[in-house]
Amino acid sequence: MNVKLTPEKQIIGMVLVFVVVISVVALGIMWPTAREIVLLNKETTSLKNYLEQRYETAKNLRFTSQQLEEISAGSKGYEQYIFVPGDELKLITDLETLAAKHNISQKITAPDIGKVGVTKIVLSISANGAYDNILQYLTGLESIKYFLNIEKIRFEPAPAPRSNLNVKPEPTYNLQLTLGLYVAHK
Numbered sequence: 001m002n003v004k005l006t007p008e009k010q011i012i013g014m015v016l017v018f019v020v021v022i023s024v025v026a027l028g029i030m031w032p033t034a035r036e037i038v039l040l041n042k043e044t045t046s047l048k049n050y051l052e053q054r055y056e057t058a059k060n061l062r063f064t065s066q067q068l069e070e071i072s073a074g075s076k077g078y079e080q081y082i083f084v085p086g087d088e089l090k091l092i093t094d095l096e097t098l099a100a101k102h103n104i105s106q107k108i109t110a111p112d113i114g115k116v117g118v119t120k121i122v123l124s125i126s127a128n129g130a131y132d133n134i135l136q137y138l139t140g141l142e143s144i145k146y147f148l149n150i151e152k153i154r155f156e157p158a159p160a161p162r163s164n165l166n167v168k169p170e171p172t173y174n175l176q177l178t179l180g181l182y183v184a185h186k
Helices: 007-074 074-079 087-102 131-142
Strands: 105-109 120-129 150-156 173-182
Touching: 007 074, 087 105, 087 131, 120 131, 131 173
Parallel strands: none
Antiparallel strands: 105 120, 120 173, 150 173
16 A cells, blocks of 8 residues: 655645644643642642741740740739738738727638648638728728738628617627638749
């Protein structure tokens, strides 16, 4: 089979072969390269997001560290107002002295005082006395060196005692206080 092709058909055939060879070479080189570029773009985007996240974390850590230093510096003066285990007698003595100074009778209950590992002591104080004395007692509580957190307060007139005399006694008042006292551990 000897087929004779015209020069036009030979040129068209050669151009087709040339186009096919160039297409195969182009697809053989360009397709993997394009695929590699797309994959590299995804990895670059992923790395960029990771680095941005790490940058934000580092920035927040620096800010938090700075705030911690400021808080630590500001809290240095508060140590003197926190109850230290072993000061139980001093605390009770201060409260009793304050009550005696203002002519108040009081009862103190503190079931957690003296226990090891307690971070907060709850004090229940029942006080009885004249109105002005109770107010002065409350004002005196503010001057105690410990930071006392008032959790509950109830102030009410006390029932008048029965008296056979025609002398009307001075009215008294009951004060019920529940105080929180934070404990320092060193």
